[in-house]
Amino acid sequence: MEQPLSDPWWSDAVVYQIYPRSFCDSNGDGVGDLQGIISKLDYVADLGVDVVWLSPIYASPQDDNGYDIADYEEIDPLFGTMGDFEELVAGLHRRGLKLVMDLVVNHTSDEHSWFQSSRDPQSPKREWYHWRPAREGFEPGTPGAEPTNWGSFFGGSAWAYDEASGEYYLHLFSRKQPDLNWENPEVREAVYAMMNRWVERGVDGFRMDVINLISKTMPLADGHQRPGEPYSFEVERVANGPRMVEFLEEMNAAVGIDARQLFTVGEMVMCTAEQARIYTSRAHPRLGMVFTFEHMSLDQGPGSKFELKPLHLPDLKTNLAHWQEQLGEEGWNSLYFENHDQPRVVSRFGDDSPEHRVAAAKAWATVLHLHRGTPYVYQGQEIGMTNAGFTRIKQYRDIESLNYFADATAAGVPEQTVLAGLALKSRDNARTPIPWGAGPQGGFTRGTPWLPLNANADTVNVQAALAASDGVRAHYQRLIALRHELEVIQKGRFDLLLPEDPKLWVFTRTLTSEQVLVVANMSAHLASVPVQQLPDLRDAELLLGGSGADIQTLEPWEARVYLVRG
16 A cells, blocks of 8 residues: 655645635626636636635535535536536646545435435435434324434434335435435445546545545434434534544545545544544545634534634634644644635634724734645635625525524524524625626626625725735735745644733744744734743744834734744
8 A cells, every 4th residue: 555645745735715606707697607717717826826626516406506416527517518627627737736626425416316216215226325214103204203313414304204215314414415325335436436537537636525424323323412402413423433544545545545646635524633633644545634623613602603602712722723733743734714614704703894804814814824734715715805794584595594594583593693693604604706806796797696795895806905015815925925935834843822812823833943933913902912922033034014023012913923043
């Protein structure tokens, strides 16, 4: 078996995520497409990134915006053709950029031919999904007859009754997203063959959607229910199952992930840093890195992510430091605050007011990109895009948000409380179209956009960002360039300073005789810096921010980066 690279190429790389339906529309139908992406490749390359991660473009009914795949090897006409895809691959590679595709193999669409065949109890594909009879003593299709008490992540039961076959199928997400049965070797073989064909088309790696749900604790059984809740959300029963490592190593070998030096990142719910170290260990052929959710749950109450709680900065600093320490030299971190499932960081954790938006966006970029790991930039993050600002449920399109609104209001939660949660946390906050300029529809489309543009699109747009020499986008370019230039940022040891400070985020990165110091005021107020507790900066070089070594007081959202050579 080939051993993983001791120093993978992505240790100094930066990833840019494109959500195709919201990036750029070339044909005026209101939905972004592949030709729209192709038209903006120079913009992406000029940012300095190394990898483009493309959210799903496969054939899909679009129940969950493409994460419900009906055919893994066809391009959805909504986005273009296979010829367009080939042109995109060639355009990226010509600019020195690699392409990472979304891999969604915990579930398919219920319109996939595999699932349609499996509905017949006599079909050879019956065991490709999790089909189960009704609970003993219950009439099939009646309340309480579901095979287990599991709840879906998108609301309601995780089981749907299919009258045609007389049994229930498992769907941890939408009922139109039935879970594949990875215990069946035929399923795994089909997935690996599909992955190999995409690599042969020029794909350089995969972002694996909720990949740690593919191994579930068998047999499927009831989980613990909290008092007053209709379903069990004991995620341990469906995540990080006993065959998880086996499946990852089998996939790695079958697709030649290490041998081909393919980029892989696994999205993993309920994954601890200790588990991530096992999954990303360079001593074993598994994954390049994982996406964790721990730091994304620090501002939510016990009920759901839409139950709001103020972020306590020391909690976030400590959590990310824990991941830095646990993965250390053996594993590898992915660094992100935003993606297609997470709201805009400047609105969520920062300050999106006109006074502080630019500085806050730059501060959050600075602290993220100076950690050890591979940073991710989600489209629009590089220009400091804010949350959508929606105030009515009719403005939303996301299935998770719509289901939550229906369930919460039916349970008696005041509508304004529900809308407040959605305004801060809905996935649609990240999915509003990119405004390329201040003209009609922000230059995103000639038609009616599938989702409304942000209300501030006339001022927060790409054209304005390109014109600002000291703006958010220029700051991202400098951060990315520093990662490429300085080995200490790529590989240096991470040490958190002042962990309990409620305003300051301070840490060092150290490699042999070089040390980088990051000092950031993560608040809208002046912050005093205890300089006596910092490294000596008399001979330091200021790499970013500020105007010298005197940092006794930092302006609101001011971040500075120093290089100290021993």
